[in-house]
Amino acid sequence: MTGVGAMKISLSDISDDGLHVQTRMSPGWLDNIPGLKTGEEYTRLASDIDVDLVVTKSLREVTVLGELVFSIETPCSRCLETVRLDIKPEIRLMLSPADKVKDADDVDHETYRGDVVDLDDYLRGLIAVSLPVKVVCAENCRGLCPKCGTNLNNEACGCEKGWQDPRFAVLKKLRI
Ligand SMILES: [Zn+2]
Numbered sequence: 001m002t003g004v005g006a007m008k009i010s011l012s013d014i015s016d017d018g019l020h021v022q023t024r025m026s027p028g029w030l031d032n033i034p035g036l037k038t039g040e041e042y043t044r045l046a047s048d049i050d051v052d053l054v055v056t057k058s059l060r061e062v063t064v065l066g067e068l069v070f071s072i073e074t075p076c077s078r079c080l081e082t083v084r085l086d087i088k089p090e091i092r093l094m095l096s097p098a099d100k101v102k103d104a105d106d107v108d109h110e111t112y113r114g115d116v117v118d119l120d121d122y123l124r125g126l127i128a129v130s131l132p133v134k135v136v137c138a139e140n141c142r143g144l145c146p147k148c149g150t151n152l153n154n155e156a157c158g159c160e161k162g163w164q165d166p167r168f169a170v171l172k173k174l175r176i
C-alpha cells in the first residue's frame with residue numbers, strides 16, 4: 001500500500017493471519033476536516049499521519065485494530081502561544097456487509113459494500129473527534145492581560161487588575 005492513495009483494502013488481500021498495514025498519509029489527506037484549518041489562530045496538523053493497523057476477517061466480518069499517530073499545533077487558550085501536541089487515537093472498528101446490521105458496544109461499527117473496505121471516512125472522522133477542544137501550554141499559564149494584551153508569562157504589566165473579588169466591594173461598602 002502506498003502513502004498517497006486512499007485507505008482502501010481488498011478483502012482478498014486479508015490472509016488468515018490478517019493484514020498488517022503501516023503507512024504514512026500526508027496532511028493533504030485531511031483537507032476538509034472541520035476543526036483543522038490553516039492559519040495560526042487555528043489548530044493545524046504539524047506532521048504526517050502514521051497509520052498502523054491490523055485487519056482481520058472472520059467470514060464476512062472485518063475487524064480493524066491499531067492506532068494513528070500525528071502531531072498538531074494549536075494556540076494556548078489563555079496566552080495564545082503555539083502548543084505542539086502528539087495525538088494517538090486508537091482504532092477499534094468492526095465492519096459488516098452493508099446488508100447486515102450488527103450492534104457492537106466497545107468498538108466502532110461501520111458497513112462496507114462489495115469486496116473493498118474503505119477506511120478513509122472512518123479514519124478521517126477519528127482524527128476529527130480526537131482533536132482537543134481546549135489546550136493550555138501549562139496548567140499555571142497566566143494568560144494575557146485583558147487590558148493591554150501583555151503575555152503575563154513573560155512579563156508583568158502596569159495595568160490595574162480588571163477583576164475584583166465582589167466580596168471585597170461589599171466589605172468596602174460596609175466600612176463607609
Ligand atoms: Zn499559555
Ligand SMILES: [Zn+2]
Binds near residue numbers: 146147148149150158
Ligand atoms: Zn496589562
